[in-house]
Amino acid sequence: MISANPTTGMSRPPAPARRWTKTRILGHVLMALWIVSGAWLLYYLAINIASPFVLKYWPEYLSGFFVTLQIVGLSLLIGALLSIPIAAARASKWWFISKPAYCFVYFFRGTPLLAQTFLVYYGAGTFQPQLEAIGLWGMFREAWFCVIFAFSLNTSAYQAEILRGAIQNVSKGQWEGAAALGLSKKITFYKIILPQALIVALRPYGNEIILMLKGSAIAAIVTVFDLFGETRRAYSRSYDFQAYIWAAVIYLFLVEMLRRLWDKIEARLTRHLIR
Amino acid sequence: MDKALTLLSFGPEGWGDEIAWGVVVTVCLAIVTLPFGLFLGFLIALAKKSSEPSLRLAANLYTTLFRGLPELLTLFLVYFGLQIAVQALLKMAGFDFYFEVNSFVAGVIALSFVFSSYASEAFLSAFRGIPEGQYEGGYALGLSRGKTLRLVVLPQLIRLALPALGNSWLVLLKDTSLVSVVGLSDVMRQSGIAARITKEPFMFFGVACLIYLVLAMISSTGLVRIERWSKRGEATR
Numbered sequence: 209m210i211s212a213n214p215t216t217g218m219s220r221p222p223a224p225a226r227r228w229t230k231t232r233i234l235g236h237v238l239m240a241l242w243i244v245s246g247a248w249l250l251y252y253l254a255i256n257i258a259s260p261f262v263l264k265y266w267p268e269y270l271s272g273f274f275v276t277l278q279i280v281g282l283s284l285l286i287g288a289l290l291s292i293p294i295a296a297a298r299a300s301k302w303w304f305i306s307k308p309a310y311c312f313v314y315f316f317r318g319t320p321l322l323a324q325t326f327l328v329y330y331g332a333g334t335f336q337p338q339l340e341a342i343g344l345w346g347m348f349r350e351a352w353f354c355v356i357f358a359f360s361l362n363t364s365a366y367q368a369e370i371l372r373g374a375i376q377n378v379s380k381g382q383w384e385g386a387a388a389l390g391l392s393k394k395i396t397f398y399k400i401i402l403p404q405a406l407i408v409a410l411r412p413y414g415n416e417i418i419l420m421l422k423g424s425a426i427a428a429i430v431t432v433f434d435l436f437g438e439t440r441r442a443y444s445r446s447y448d449f450q451a452y453i454w455a456a457v458i459y460l461f462l463v464e465m466l467r468r469l470w471d472k473i474e475a476r477l478t479r480h481l482i483r
Numbered sequence: 484m485d486k487a488l489t490l491l492s493f494g495p496e497g498w499g500d501e502i503a504w505g506v507v508v509t510v511c512l513a514i515v516t517l518p519f520g521l522f523l524g525f526l527i528a529l530a531k532k533s534s535e536p537s538l539r540l541a542a543n544l545y546t547t548l549f550r551g552l553p554e555l556l557t558l559f560l561v562y563f564g565l566q567i568a569v570q571a572l573l574k575m576a577g578f579d580f581y582f583e584v585n586s587f588v589a590g591v592i593a594l595s596f597v598f599s600s601y602a603s604e605a606f607l608s609a610f611r612g613i614p615e616g617q618y619e620g621g622y623a624l625g626l627s628r629g630k631t632l633r634l635v636v637l638p639q640l641i642r643l644a645l646p647a648l649g650n651s652w653l654v655l656l657k658d659t660s661l662v663s664v665v666g667l668s669d670v671m672r673q674s675g676i677a678a679r680i681t682k683e684p685f686m687f688f689g690v691a692c693l694i695y696l697v698l699a700m701i702s703s704t705g706l707v708r709i710e711r712w713s714k715r716g717e718a719t720r
Contacts, residue, residue: 235530235538242544318653318699319692320660323671327692330678331685425553429664436556449567452560456552463551 253457256450265442269454272438275352279434280424282356284417287363294368299376309368316365321423324362329354329430355427359420366416374409375401407478414470418463425459435459490681491690498677498687505673506694512590512659512669517652519595524602531603532610542603549600555661557597562589562665590662598655605647610636612643642713649706653699660695670694 213220226232256262297309316324332339332348339345347353378401386396428437435455443451493499530542549557566584573582613636621631663671670691678687 229535231533231535231538235533235535235541238530238541239537242541315692315696318657319695320657320671322660322663323688323692323695326671326675327685327688330675331688334683334685422553425555426661428555436553439556440559443563449563452556452563456556456560459553459556460548460551464547467551 249453249457252450252453259450261442261446261448261450262454265438265446265451268433268438268442269435269458272433272435273458275432276421276424276427276434276436279352279355279359279427279432280417280421283359283363283424284420286356286360287367290360290364291367291371294364295371295375298368298372313365313368316362317369321358321362322426322429325355325358325426325430328358351427351431355430355432359424359427362423363416363420366419367413370409370412370416371405374405374412377408378404407481410470410474410477414467414474417470418466421463421466422459487683487686490677490683490686498673498681501673501677502670502687502690502694505668505670506698508587508667509656509659509669509671510698512587512594512662512667513652513656516591516594516598516655516659519591520598520602520651520655521648523595523599525606527599527603528606528610531607546600546603549596554593554597554658555664558589558593558661558665561593561596562586565589565592586662586665586667589665590659590667594655594658594662597658598651601651601654602648605644605651606640608647609640609644613639638713638716642710645706645710645713649702649710652706653702656698656702657695 294309294312297305298313300306300309328348329351332354336345339348348357382400382404383396386400391400424434425436427434428440431437433441435458439451439455443449489496491497491499491502493503527542527545530538531546533539552560562584566582569582569584573580617635617639618631621635622628626634659669660671663669663675666672674687674691678684681687
């Protein structure tokens, strides 16, 4: 730190004292509230870390945690695979291909995930004879499978839109430039368009992962014992509110970690774009 | 087909009236939440763009919290937490009776938290789209800070924030279905009851999905109109 100007030897005048304006007071009061509640939460968690509740239920929370990860991971993976043909169909120039894809995407983005899950889980019973005929009834009787099914379709619709938007976002000059270099359409798409599109799609993909992680709590409503399902079970057995507090801490931690990790990945992958 | 129509009719045999009532509840929940969420979101956006670091940090903590928690968990925290808190307060005050939180109220509170944290992001990015000169122009005309904000900045802010706010509204409309889990008789719950009693789950949940789709379509047309209204001052280029 430079305290004096080397040529004149004069020291820098002191910074003007920051006045206690209304906004500053408000900000400090609000921060004090956050700090008090944060400290209280930490204290609450600390005194309960060895409580009978935690000792009794932590294995269940752990298994629920893994079920949640499993549901989210599988759904996102299947959704990603499904999204490619959907996005291609959506961009097709034939209306009899693009219209159904549009309707699929509109339906899954326009209705609540809860309704879709119910539609699959309870609605599958309506088609019991048909499902038995093709041998899939055993799967649709499992809540876990229905949840994966509904979540995959849901996220595939969102991911298809992300993919399509990103590919169309790449400027036309890129196609023209590649064509001028004599590259085939296929090579242009895989080597030039897709890499640029995926960088644009990174952020929306990250948001979709977080959205899916938060949405996966819905699985608990149809009797899947994921993290939230285990939380509900623990609460209904113990009537101890800390069941929900622990779940909130775990979810918040997960989402925040994921967000930070994704920011890191994004910064790493786009480092050539920084000027 | 006949059977389906009977089940969906408005009458003693049909579930049409029950589901229609559910639609009213769903729409009411979303519309009641909207002003709270918008107002809170606007205040948080103001805090986030303030030059005071402590205020910014406090607002950022708020959005981190409510964007990080699953909506369903927020709802359960509010629903059960409020019950326990009020019960404890009543006990301290010396009353001893059972207090039950209304699921509608819990839904409004929880969804307002979630909606406001998303709306604040919409407002914040809209604030970034307004050049500093607009404020300076307002002050140069002798308008106070509040008046500049209200008369000069806000009309432009609405125009810039509308697309993102419209998305948040559609998300809010879908999120209302979660409140059915804590016992609110909205579309989801009513069609669930109908599905259980009539043993026609696919039809009734399908109807519920269609209702949400129709609500989304109506909202989209409404939003297009509002957007056109907000741009009425812009010269056509």
